[in-house]
Amino acid sequence: MTKPTTLSALTALLAVLTATVAAAPASAQAAPAPATITVNSAEDAVDADASDGLCRTATGTCTLRAAVMAANAQPGSTIELSAGRYRLTIPPNPDLLNGRTADPTTGDLNVVAPTTIRGAGARETVIDADHIDRVFRMGADTSLSDLTITGGVAKQREVPITDPGGGGIANSKNMTLRRVTVTGNSAGYGGGIFNIPDSHLTLIDSTVSRNTAGEAGGIRFDDTGTVVNSTIADNRVTDDWDRPGSLSGYGGGIDIRGTGLVDIRNSTITGNTATDGGGGINIAPAYLDSLPSPITDIVNLPLGHLALRNTIIAENTVSRATSDCKSVFATIESLGNNLDSGNSCRLSAEGDLPRRDPHLAPLGDNGGPTDTVALLPGSPALDTASDCPSADQRGVLRPQGPACDIGAFEYRQ
Template sequence: MNRATTLSSLTASLAAVAGTLAAAPAPARADTQAAAITVDSTEDAVDADTSDGVCRTSAGTCTLRAAVMTANARPGSTIELPAGHYRLSIPPDPRYLNTRTADPTTGDLNVTAPTTLRGAGARETVIDADHVDRVFRMGADTSLSDLTITGGEAKQREVRLTDPGGGGIANSKNMTLRRVAVTGNTAGYGGGIFNIPDSHLTLIESTVSDNTAGEAGGIRFDDSGTVLNSTIADNHVTDDWDRPGSLSGYGGGIDIRGTGLVDIRNSTITGNTSTDGGGGINIAPAYLDSLPSSVTDIVDLPLGHLALHNTIIAANTVGRASGDCKRAFAAIESLGGNLDSGDSCGLTAEGDLPRRDARLGPLADHGGPTDTVALLPDSPARDAASDCPSTDQRGVTRPQGPACDTGAFEYQP
């Protein structure tokens, strides 16, 4: 096989896979005049009449599920979610388990129109799927802030192209999460969040932690994404899933399978585990890492693109061995100020710190809306960054010393 033939074959395979996965509903036209919908009950019940534009169950209350159903009929709505524990209790309809059919009355919360959802704080507003289904399926542009997403479980245990994955959230459009915790969710792939082709996730001042999957323990990107001032920690990829061959084992924290740019800045990726590769980050578009090694040796095209700036990728493992990054047919671009506890991320830019012990504490409540990983006093990440945001993930002013600290946490002397 010559180089031109190999390139043509790879490109065709990538396009075929992306085309198969990308089928998703188009976003509805936003109506900027839509009024806010305020939830007043933590029960799980459907809207009695979606045609009247009013969030009201048969009991006369406005539940989260009823609010989502109302917002789907009123594009551009904002859902206000007061402090409380909102537990989903209606199991999914078995007829739709392995399809992309959205059934808003059962199982996960299906968002089909542009919607903004605002909680009272990630420690105060909790949306819990209680393992009956995933939490959200996003079929339109959405913005979520100040809440926790937990208890989601994508029920399918095997590979199905019709299943969007994602234990916490399955996203097919443009989604922004700000001051959100995505924790304690499970799926075959994308334990916390799964983003299909033609989608974009923007993660700001948020934490994705303690999620589990057969691939992509924390976040799966099949297209582009932005991670800023956020923590990806203690997510796990296990072999407890029916996922054959190269479809399993990769990306404990983040797994990137698309060709769009994933840009990670001022973030901390630590304590994540996988079984085959990329304990912290794995990047290999469209499973091209499954090609024979002879093909990999002939052509190593940078079809995928990951950019890192002022970010810690440390103390991630593959099995019992250390392993922060793994790439195939992809480029990891360092913009400087990054720290890698090994040398697998290929950090060579000015200010980079490869092969360093990051000296990090455990994921915990250090103030601020979501849990973070603190720098210990002797961490080499202190004063190691430049061109950083004005605050850290908790809202603490940067810098606290002569320069900003690398990662999502700014050390306070």
């Protein structure tokens, strides 16, 4: 007969288990639980202890940089920002400028764990890199809402390319921007946002405007993306940048270099300029548009894929000539009800309006959380869309007439 387990044996077993857990490496132990981190200082200061999950600088405050460092130790955390201007003042480490190593204590804000960042409104909460570095480097799934990202700069510093560009944001994972403005940033490529391979950007009710680059003035996609109810306007590509690579000057508003689907719906892409390629949208996977022109004329390999629905692509230029779209080795698929001020997007689906003047106002504050481009009376975009979101970029209910309007803006009397 087996003897009953004695109290001393249980005590010994408990001691062994306790010692085993204590000896386990830190990576095997559970990370701190997600937290809601409330920033209470607009200064730029580091977290006193980046491993404890507490947002606390040496003076006891919680800054944005310290909050990001604390959130990196607690995957799934949420950072809350009140109204104010959060200016980055700590320059990047000169020994790490080649982009191989992310340093959370200097330069841009490095997010390496899934994080949500919420502001008080894009007109109220501003994160400003003050031209010392880009604003964010996203190395994990992130969600940003109700804030503005500005003042970021990312220049290519060496060859071969090691720095991912992106003046406002360099994104390498899945990122969602909702009611966000990305404006006034610059880079060698991806002036506003740069999305590297294996990433995805979801842009909703947001504005990417007045960014500059040597390629991809507004947004660069190297993989998939979704743009809904958003405005891409007044971004510029110039030849003033030291941009290594086969091409520069392409994609004033959006430059697509990946082979995944970029899906754009109920959006407005206007006023963007470039020195080559598409002024509004340029799509050419893996720089295949750098091949000799006889090859691009003969071979038809649709590797890239852009889908458009209920979207305005108008009044974009290349060297002052109208150029809304350019595609090489790629398909621009119209799902209907799009407007092109020329015919470079080759729209031919039901409800498409090529060669139309959209009658647009300048980018500005038309109500709502972010700037938009208003439709003027008599615009052919009025009441000519279908299957729209329930509200426009500003939150105005759709439709305001017999049918909803093309683009991100719903006209109302």
